[in-house]
Amino acid sequence: MLARLPPLARLALASLVLVALAWAIFGRSVEDDIAVEPDTTDTTEPSVFGLAPTSGAGAVLLEGLVLPITGGEQGAWTVLTPCANTATVDGERLAGAHVVIDPGHGGRETGAIGPSGVVEAELNLDVALKAKALLEEEGATVALTRNDDTRVTLETRAAIAQALDPLLFISIHHNGGPTRTADRPGVQVYHQHQTPESARFAGVLFEQLQEAMAPFSDTWSGGNATGVRSRLGEDGGDFYGVLRGSEGVPAVLAEALYMSDEPEASLLLRDDVRQAEAQAITDAVVAWIQSPYAGGGYLPPLQATESAGGGGGSAGCEDPEILSAG
Ligand SMILES: [Zn+2]
Numbered sequence: 001m002l003a004r005l006p007p008l009a010r011l012a013l014a015s016l017v018l019v020a021l022a023w024a025i026f027g028r029s030v031e032d033d034i035a036v037e038p039d040t041t042d043t044t045e046p047s048v049f050g051l052a053p054t055s056g057a058g059a060v061l062l063e064g065l066v067l068p069i070t071g072g073e074q075g076a077w078t079v080l081t082p083c084a085n086t087a088t089v090d091g092e093r094l095a096g097a098h099v100v101i102d103p104g105h106g107g108r109e110t111g112a113i114g115p116s117g118v119v120e121a122e123l124n125l126d127v128a129l130k131a132k133a134l135l136e137e138e139g140a141t142v143a144l145t146r147n148d149d150t151r152v153t154l155e156t157r158a159a160i161a162q163a164l165d166p167l168l169f170i171s172i173h174h175n176g177g178p179t180r181t182a183d184r185p186g187v188q189v190y191h192q193h194q195t196p197e198s199a200r201f202a203g204v205l206f207e208q209l210q211e212a213m214a215p216f217s218d219t220w221s222g223g224n225a226t227g228v229r230s231r232l233g234e235d236g237g238d239f240y241g242v243l244r245g246s247e248g249v250p251a252v253l254a255e256a257l258y259m260s261d262e263p264e265a266s267l268l269l270r271d272d273v274r275q276a277e278a279q280a281i282t283d284a285v286v287a288w289i290q291s292p293y294a295g296g297g298y299l300p301p302l303q304a305t306e307s308a309g310g311g312g313g314s315a316g317c318e319d320p321e322i323l324s325a326g
Pocket residue numbers: 104105111112120173174
């Protein structure tokens with residue numbers, strides 16, 4: 001009997017049957033289904049970061065300084081100053097952060113200086129500020145151990161990590177020293193010896209940095225230790241002060257490129273290269289959160305045979321004037 005109906009009528013009849021079926025099954029019309037589509041006016045995607053940790057003491061933000069809280073109360077916080085002195089301050093308290101980025105060196109401690117005139121402390125800060133902005137776009141709360149050219153001791157940097165208790169602490173450096181020609185960027189990432197998540201993030205970051213830098217050149221300079229490893233002091237603990245002092249917080253120290261050699265020295269003067277480095281750091285953080293992937297480039301631990309090169313202590317350190325009154 002259906003076969004005798006004209007095609008259009010058959011289609012109408014079939015549609016009617018389908019609507020009736022839908023009504024019978026779901027108790028509402030097909031039109032209702034369309035009406036309950038999710039509200040598309042809210043286009044914000046949920047952040048991968050969730051709420052920032054608040055398990056540490058927090059830090060006071062004062063004129064660009066991040067001062068880890070060691071005691072006191074609102075209105076009169078006891079804090080550690082950049083030179084690792086104690087001070088009492090009043091200011092906005094940051095309860096916690098997802099990520100703390102540590103731009104190496106600062107103030108009179110310039111770090112390495114490249115043949116192109118590029119200064120490591122400035123380079124580290126620029127990449128850190130870029131990474132902070134990118135991570136904030138991803139929904140992260142981010143604090144830097146220094147926001148300007150202030151000299152900050154290793155003790156205070158590590159105390160900031162402890163006080164803000166982030167998911168990750170990332171110390172940004174650029175390498176100097178003897179190199180050889182390599183066909184891949186000479187990235188080094190150091191992790192805490194006893195912290196599995198520090199090691200895992202180091203492997204993810206290493207791969208992201210190599211991938212991000214590779215398109216900028218065909219030949220690179222690199223040391224003997226391009227890759228991911230821990231570096232141990234004479235006592236068997238972590239060699240680098242920021243990694244040792246931030247124990248309990250997964251922390252890494254990244255030497256993204258050899259700024260002491262070409263082509264890196266010139267490349268690092270370019271804003272797009274530094275932006276790519278910051279993007280790689282951001283991508284690594286997001287990838288580390290989103291999957292259990294362990295990255296690559298792992299090498300055996302390195303036994304330290306030399307000093308860390310000085311710097312980072314409080315000898316001769318002068319706190320910013322705003323703190324010296326207290
Ligand atoms: Zn450095």
